Amino acid sequence: MCLNNCILLQNLPNLEIFDLSNSKKLIECPNMSGSPNLKYVRLNGCLSLPEVDSSIFFLQKLESLIIDGCTSLKSISSNTCSPALRHLSAIYCINLQEFSVAFSSVDNLFLCLPELDANKFPSSILHTKNLEYFLSPISDSLVDLPENFANCIWLVNSLKGERDSSITLHKILPSPAFLSVKHLILFGTDVPFLSEIPDNISLLSSLKSLRLVNIAIRSLPETIMYLPQLEILGVYNCKMLQSIPALSQFIPYFIVRNCKSLEKVLRPTSEPFYKRSRGLLLLNCIKLDPLSYRTVLEYAIFWIEVGARKNSENEDMSLYYDNGIIWYFLPAMPGIEYWFHHPSTQVSVTLELPPNLLGFAYYMVLSPGHMGYGVDFGCECYLDNSSGERIYITSFTRSNFYHKSWDLTNASIHMMSHHVVLWYDPQSCKQIMEAVEETKFINDVSINYNPKLTFRFFIEETQCNEEMIVECGFHWMYPFEARTI
Numbered sequence: 001m002c003l004n005n006c007i008l009l010q011n012l013p014n015l016e017i018f019d020l021s022n023s024k025k026l027i028e029c030p031n032m033s034g035s036p037n038l039k040y041v042r043l044n045g046c047l048s049l050p051e052v053d054s055s056i057f058f059l060q061k062l063e064s065l066i067i068d069g070c071t072s073l074k075s076i077s078s079n080t081c082s083p084a085l086r087h088l089s090a091i092y093c094i095n096l097q098e099f100s101v102a103f104s105s106v107d108n109l110f111l112c113l114p115e116l117d118a119n120k121f122p123s124s125i126l127h128t129k130n131l132e133y134f135l136s137p138i139s140d141s142l143v144d145l146p147e148n149f150a151n152c153i154w155l156v157n158s159l160k161g162e163r164d165s166s167i168t169l170h171k172i173l174p175s176p177a178f179l180s181v182k183h184l185i186l187f188g189t190d191v192p193f194l195s196e197i198p199d200n201i202s203l204l205s206s207l208k209s210l211r212l213v214n215i216a217i218r219s220l221p222e223t224i225m226y227l228p229q230l231e232i233l234g235v236y237n238c239k240m241l242q243s244i245p246a247l248s249q250f251i252p253y254f255i256v257r258n259c260k261s262l263e264k265v266l267r268p269t270s271e272p273f274y275k276r277s278r279g280l281l282l283l284n285c286i287k288l289d290p291l292s293y294r295t296v297l298e299y300a301i302f303w304i305e306v307g308a309r310k311n312s313e314n315e316d317m318s319l320y321y322d323n324g325i326i327w328y329f330l331p332a333m334p335g336i337e338y339w340f341h342h343p344s345t346q347v348s349v350t351l352e353l354p355p356n357l358l359g360f361a362y363y364m365v366l367s368p369g370h371m372g373y374g375v376d377f378g379c380e381c382y383l384d385n386s387s388g389e390r391i392y393i394t395s396f397t398r399s400n401f402y403h404k405s406w407d408l409t410n411a412s413i414h415m416m417s418h419h420v421v422l423w424y425d426p427q428s429c430k431q432i433m434e435a436v437e438e439t440k441f442i443n444d445v446s447i448n449y450n451p452k453l454t455f456r457f458f459i460e461e462t463q464c465n466e467e468m469i470v471e472c473g474f475h476w477m478y479p480f481e482a483r484t485i
Helices: 002-010 054-058 140-144 166-172 199-203 222-226 290-312 426-442
Strands: 017-019 040-042 064-066 075-078 087-089 098-101 110-112 131-137 150-156 183-187 209-213 232-236 253-257 279-283 326-331 341-344 348-351 359-366 369-371 376-384 390-394 413-415 419-424 452-460 469-477
Touching (some): 054 075, 199 222, 290 426, 290 469, 359 426, 390 426
Parallel strands (some): 017 040, 075 098, 150 183, 279 326
Antiparallel strands (some): 348 452, 359 419, 376 390
């Protein structure tokens, strides 16, 4: 089998993909020097493979080498490497004893390594810096990694050590590689992993995003709010999570997805320092108690009104929010009706704006079901003037609430219950209100003319249709003094 593969490769100089995944009886890696155009080599799951042929590393166009789960593999070694390499993954090669590869470049490199038998990283790794991604099982040896080792560190549960790695995580967080990391992912697979996140996570002063996936935590430490650079906190499929502290007002983007045991979102005990809440997503958190739900909804309205006030004062909203847009995606539970105005079961709504508005936000209640990844919401607006003409004002006032840079899974959105999406777009709000005032001026306000507006709500995604929108409307905002909650 191996000999035939070698001959085959020598006769395929234009071959770009070579895949022998899960060839469990493969005992010798083919020589690949006869296929100089290879870009992707996949040998994952080759349980009997003892070594990787050195010719692979001489392939100048090689971009990806996947050898995950090669449990007989003991060494990966080469004094050269393709300058095009962007992904080398050897996770779950549990008997690997040596890893020594002279990378030509680590720019944009995603490196995935198992726990080595010696429980120490080789010098070739300890002298590496500026990796794009580094994935590894959690272990004590991570403390030896240098400063600026990787832009993103991705830790999974150990297959050799303790089942609950909270103590290990507490030990490695103050080490150089973690003090300088910008993105951290803690990902549990098929065993209990991390019963708690240590309080000393607050030491990671360079951290911009933290994502927690399939781990056994029951709550989150309040010290997360003291991470000065943190922009995104994502908590996904943490089935044992029961409560979270008052973090949403401290973290611009906060995603909690499929944490079905979550009951409590704690109320803050003091006024927040203003890092500006730009977006909050609570997807399928269907067990929230009424007080917690009210707390979340009150803060959603509070931050939107803060944004409207800043916008009315002609402040540059980009200093506080991305493009000035603030959004929230929450379960639709009893109590939402007290916060919204002009509810309608039709996607097209015609009305007159109330007088003396500071601004307004849009809302939609969505039925259970699936939506594709990266879906946008929007509302287009037309003005009916005194002559009966319908004039376009603005469209695609969209809120891309689930951008791929936030989400780890790139999965479609499955809503188990009704959810409400609420967003404020200062640009479209200003355009609409100015168009109304201009029309009133042209038609002379003395005749008490108030033009009608037609709003059409939509979901812009090919797999969705208007039937998913079961209710839509607005939240009117009026001039008010600053208030606290």
